[in-house]
Amino acid sequence: MSELTLNIGPQHPGSGHFRLIVCVDGDTITKATPDPGYVHRGVEKQAEYREYLQNIPLLERPVISDSNGSVYAYVLAVERLAGLVVPERAQYIRVLMAELNRIMSHLYWLAIYGIFLGHSTMFMWPFGDREVMIDLAQRVMGARLTYSYFVPGGVRTDLPDGFKDEALRAIQFLEKRLAEYEAIFFRNPVFVERARGVGILRPEDAIKLGVVGPTLRGSGIDADARKDEPYDSYDKLDFDVPVFREGDCCSRSLVRLEEIRQSIRIVKQVLDSIPSGPFRVTHSSVLKPSAGSVYARTEAARGTYAYFIISQGGRTPYRLKISSPSFRNLPAFRFLMKGSHLADMPTIYWSLDYWPLEADR
Amino acid sequence: MSLLEEEEITKRIVERFPETTLGLSTPNRINLLVALGYLPALAIYLRDTEGFDHVTSVTGIDYPSKNLVTVTYHLGAYAKSAIRRIVLSISIDLPRQEPKMPSLSLIWPSAEYHERETHEMIGVVFQDHPDLSLLLLPEDWTDQPPLRKDFKLRGR
Amino acid sequence: MVDGQGLVNAYVGKLARAIRKVADGPLRYVINWGAIYSLWPVHLMTACCGAEVGAVTDPRFDVERFGVLQAFGSLRQCDLLIVEGTVSRKMAPRLKRVYDQMPEPKYVIAMGACAITGGLFFDSYNVLPGIDSVLPVDVYVPGCPPRPEALIQAIMMLQEKIRHS
DSSP, X not given: OOOEEEEEOSSOSSSSSOEEEEEEETTEEEEEEEEOOTTOOOHHHHHTTSOTTTHHHHHHSXXXXXXXXXXXXXXXXHHHHHTOOOOHHHHHHHHXXXXXXXXXXXXXXXXXXXXXXXXXXXXXXXXXXXHHHHHHHHHHHSSSSOOOOEETTEESSOOOTTHHHHHHHHHHHHHHHHHHHIIIIITOHHHHHHHTTSSOOOHHHHHHHTOOTHHHHTTTOOOOHHHHSOOGGGGGSOOOOXXXXXXXXXXXXXXXXXXXXXXXHHHHHHHHHOOOSOSBOOOOSSOOOOSEEEEEEEEOSSSEEEEEEEEOSSSSOSEEEEEOHHHHTHHHHHHXXXXXXXXXXXXXXXXXXXXXXXXXX | OOOHHHHHHHHHHHHHSTTOEEOOXXXXXXXXXXXXXXXXXXXXXXXXXXXXXXXXXXXXXXXXXXXXXXXXXXXXXXXXXXXXXXXXXXEEEEESSSOEEEOGGGTOGGGHHHHHHHHHHHOOEEETOSOOSOSSSOTTOOXXXXXXXXXXXXXX | OOOHHHHHHHHHHHHHHHHHHHHHHHHHHHHHHHHXXXXXXXXXXXXXXXXXXXXXXXXXXXXGGGTOOOOOSOGGGOOEEEEESOOBTTTHHHHHXXXXXXXXXXXXXXXXXXXXXXXXXXXXXXXXXXXXXXXXXXXXXXXXXXXXXXXXXXXHHHHHHXXXX
């Protein structure tokens, strides 16, 4: 059987512009080369021309479904450079908003995974429930997806009155829905057939390829920036990092489901124990951090997000490097798709939760 | 938190590779400036003996005033959980006109795409890299590498 | 000698022209009515605004009641192209190719500030300052990202535009 070279993308019934050049021999993929760059917007170069505060709307756009997660590490980095001490209430609010964003991002992932596997109910249900979370976000931050809420020194506004009850109601609703998702999707024999044993990533390969996030935790390695290097109030909160050992698409999916549950646990603790006080430390709006470099990392929904900022004492950063989880998961495409069936391609693709905008920046 | 672990690692590295200078040290961060001649021996030492088993990012920085291009590797550790909190960075200074260095993707496969991006953005040539073609930029890009300081954005 | 076949051809041509003149008004109305209530968009998740296009199909905003169905199959059965977000220089020729592959009549909605003028990324080296140089746009939806209600209003404006075309 002769080999055929197929072009999957950049416009494909999946999510985002990303091309995969696959060579197939019958039904087996012999080689898969990822071709990113169709949404490369040059954010790193643009960041050198904007002041530190002006960079926040720019840097939250790459991952719009988890915009707090992508800007969190930047804000931490700028605070470390400028020597700002964040008040405790702001730390708790940031943790709360970051975890709500994690839930939103995982629900989006779940919805698209449903439609990839042809389960259109699984597209409608999580998307509808995500709207409940977006309502909470709108209540606090004023926008649906792009908040510009985290600023160096704290958060922009305080939580409104009555937020705690609304959030608890939404969380209880979501907990009931998670049980239903398990029933119709994760225990569905079609899903189990399509995802179990598919795209197995062993721990030693996961380390060698340098993957992050649920892709790594689905292969048995429990690395999570919230536990390895706690930031803000994560060290005062009680939560687990879900880890599954099999390394296939099924375990990567279950990691994300369990992460939603752990995020709910964190949100409940934060709502109970949030202290009162200032929500932002005041500083000049034109931040001029001292010269030096800083590397800050947080755990966003898709994995470890890191910023390397070099400042020469001016109003704008000299160099801003973004290390995004989707870019670090790129080698996994080449590795996992080799030898798999062509029909398994969507299953593996979306279990890695690749977001082209985040990888291309 | 004491910096004992970071200090011990730094001491061991400087003992074996004497011309390594230490940058500003902060909790959980070790910043080293290394000479080009120590690679790839230093990389193999860091991977096998110290346990830094993957690359988290590769940054190329253009310093036209000093006539240098600095390449910084940030390394992390997954397998050894005691040093998971530490991020070690090695910076190498290269001449700005023709920046060339041996590719560390043979030692750390996770560096492959990062080095490819640094090549197209700053222009650093990584010798023995499996594939240095354009990754993020359009295929017909003929201008100079965009993250160089001579490359000015439109209208700025 | 008069060419019999040629005479028949001329008469059939005159008849066809007469039928077309009579039926043009009502026929065009019926064709437009069909197009308005079944605008199928191409699945083109360009950039950030794609998340709001996903949200507009969810149970809360439900754009399917306007006839806009996410046709996940081939783009040769679609007649609406929603360009959501930033178009990079690498993607621009592919976008034109996608547009060329769609059958007539086809319509384009430029969604988001990036598709109109380049938006937040106006000074980037790899971003097109708006898609006007690539595609003929029918409706512009400002916002970053526009709310799903704004996108539904854009679809309704497009329906009005088709109705009066």
